Amino acid sequence: xxxxxxxRKRTDIEKIKSVLLxxxxxxxxxxxxxxxxxxxxxxxxxxxVSDIRGKYYIELKEQKTGKLKKFRMNNILRSELEDYILAKxxxxxxxxxxxxxxxxxxxxRAYCILNHAAKVAGVKIKMGTHTMRKTFGFHFYQQTKDxxxxxxxxxxxxxxxxxxxxxxxxxxxxxxTERFVL
Numbered sequence: 001x002x003x004x005x006x007x008r009k010r011t012d013i014e015k016i017k018s019v020l021l022x023x024x025x026x027x028x029x030x031x032x033x034x035x036x037x038x039x040x041x042x043x044x045x046x047x048x049v050s051d052i053r054g055k056y057y058i059e060l061k062e063q064k065t066g067k068l069k070k071f072r073m074n075n076i077l078r079s080e081l082e083d084y085i086l087a088k089x090x091x092x093x094x095x096x097x098x099x100x101x102x103x104x105x106x107x108x109r110a111y112c113i114l115n116h117a118a119k120v121a122g123v124k125i126k127m128g129t130h131t132m133r134k135t136f137g138f139h140f141y142q143q144t145k146d147x148x149x150x151x152x153x154x155x156x157x158x159x160x161x162x163x164x165x166x167x168x169x170x171x172x173x174x175x176x177t178e179r180f181v182l
Contacts, residue, residue: 002126002128003126004125004126004127004128004130004131004134005125005126005127005131005134005167006125006131006134006135006137006138006139006166006167007035007123007125007131007135007138008138008167010139012121012123012125013035013135015121015122015123016031016114016117016118016121016123017031017032018121019117019120019121020113020117023113023117025084026084026095026096026098026105027113027117029080029081029084029095030044030095030105030110030113031114031117031132032077032080033047033077033081033094034129034132034133034135034136035132035135035136035139036073036074036077036136037058037071037073037077037136038071038132038133038136038137038140038153038154039058039060039069039071039133040062040063040064040130040133041107041110041129041130041132041133042063042064042107043060043062043063043069044094044095044132045093045095045104045105045106045107045110046060046063046093046104047060047093047094047095048090048091048092048093048094049085049088049089049090049091049092049093049094050090050091051094052073052081052082052085052094053082053085053090055073056072056073056078057070057071057072057073058070058071058073059071062155065155067155071153081094093105097109107129110129111128111129114127114128114129114131114132115127115128133154134165134166134167137150137153137154137162137165137166138166138167138168140153141163141166141168147159147162147163150162150166
């Protein structure tokens with residue numbers, strides 16, 4: 001399995017958002033949920049409208065770990081999702097497939113959507129569905145510098161695992177050695 005990278009530049013995030021929004025709102029919101037929650041793709045795709053409607057938290061049992069997870073949505077994401085689900089039935093998947101009605105967007109299709117958007121936007125990174133989770137982690141750490149909290153959010157065993165996961169180790173080393181002068 002190939003490892004993917006986080007999207008480190010905010011301008012690249014905005015470019016991808018723009019491409020996705022031009023394509024359709026579902027794809028744009030799918031990306032927004034991924035980069036603003038840090039949820040795994042398997043958990044995002046299983047979300048139903050009832051998991052979001054009128055709620056401030058996303059509560060779920062993680063597919064990978066089987067652990068219960070409760071995650072507060074930021075106000076902007078919550079507002080966008082509430083508008084998106086207005087005319088949807090509670091039993092609908094949040095991100096329904098256009099090809100197979102009543103089913104969630106497929107993982108392989110989500111991968112294609114993200115890679116196509118990155119290519120059109122001119123963003124050259126190792127892109128995959130896991131890029132969204134890593135992007136959340138990278139920017140959460142950049143804003144808070146709280147690796148312990150991020151470790152808990154990601155259910156990682158140690159801070160070093162979390163730092164390596166979001167690609168911070170090399171980034172920190174590069175910046176530190178770039179500024180270091182004797």
